[in-house]
Amino acid sequence: MNRNLIAILRGVTADEIDDIVEILLAEGITKIEVPLNSPDPFKTIEKMLSKYKGQGVFGAGTVLNVEQVTALAELGADLIVSPNCNPKVIAATKAAGMLSYPGVMTPSECFMALEAGADGLKFFPGDLVGPVGLNAMRAILPKQVDCYAVGGANASNFGQWVKAGATGFGIGSALYKIGDTPQIVQQKAKAIVTAFDLAVK
Numbered sequence: 001m002n003r004n005l006i007a008i009l010r011g012v013t014a015d016e017i018d019d020i021v022e023i024l025l026a027e028g029i030t031k032i033e034v035p036l037n038s039p040d041p042f043k044t045i046e047k048m049l050s051k052y053k054g055q056g057v058f059g060a061g062t063v064l065n066v067e068q069v070t071a072l073a074e075l076g077a078d079l080i081v082s083p084n085c086n087p088k089v090i091a092a093t094k095a096a097g098m099l100s101y102p103g104v105m106t107p108s109e110c111f112m113a114l115e116a117g118a119d120g121l122k123f124f125p126g127d128l129v130g131p132v133g134l135n136a137m138r139a140i141l142p143k144q145v146d147c148y149a150v151g152g153a154n155a156s157n158f159g160q161w162v163k164a165g166a167t168g169f170g171i172g173s174a175l176y177k178i179g180d181t182p183q184i185v186q187q188k189a190k191a192i193v194t195a196f197d198l199a200v201k
Contacts, residue, residue, distance in 0.1 A: 004146060004168025005196055006031040006081065006101070007189075008061055011178040014044040019182045021052055027189035029175075030056035033081050037062050046075050059098065061170075066092045073098060081170070083124055085109040090116035101148060101170075105129055107137055120146030122170060127152025131164035138165035155195035162199045169196070 007029050012020060021032060034045050041060065048058050059079030060072050066088055069080055073096035080093040083103040093100040094117040102113045103124040110121055121141075123129045126149040134147060141147070149161045150170035158169065175188050 005029050006170040007175050008170050008172040009176050010035045010172055011038050013039050014047050017044050017048050020185050021048055023182050023186045028193050033059050033061040035061040049076050069093050085113045087116035090118050122148045122150050125151035131160045135164040155191050158195050158199035
């Protein structure tokens with residue numbers, strides 16, 4: 001099953017990445033990003049891609065400029081996620097053949113991102129936008145656009161978000177935080193996948 005769940009592995013290291021990605025893939029989470037404010041992120045992403053390329057969709061988060069996009073394209077990344085809406089970053093991502101998920105909070109940013117070629121919208125911080133805010137924006141957005149809630153979306157409220165028009169979620173500490181063992185990540189992943197499947201039935 002192709003779930004619209006993006007695992008956000010903020011703080012993950014190159015030593016941990018293989019075990020964690022293996023668990024996430026086994027549990028059905030196939031979109032994975034390593035934020036660029038993690039330790040030595042390019043090394044970690046390169047290791048992830050060298051082992052798992054083709055088994056999922058892998059890339060980086062917290063991507064802020066075109067130079068970072070270029071470096072990630074050279075590694076063979078599939079996915080670029082940003083906390084903000086930068087049309088240059090979106091355009092460079094698409095020109096390199098990667099998926100683009102920029103961060104948005106307002107209708108203006110939503111349409112700017114879509115005009116630049118974004119594949120989907122990352123509503124961030126999700127707890128500030130809220131299901132009420134997303135529901136209002138969904139009335140004006142193209143129906144086919146994927147809307148990901150990120151920050152404040154978790155297993156306990158997926159249902160509310162889906163009713164408001166969310167089609168996916170970016171999940172950070174509810175899946176992985178610094179110090180989590182692979183076993184803890186597996187337990188979290190099972191709970192997230194179960195809740196997501198229930199919410200989108």
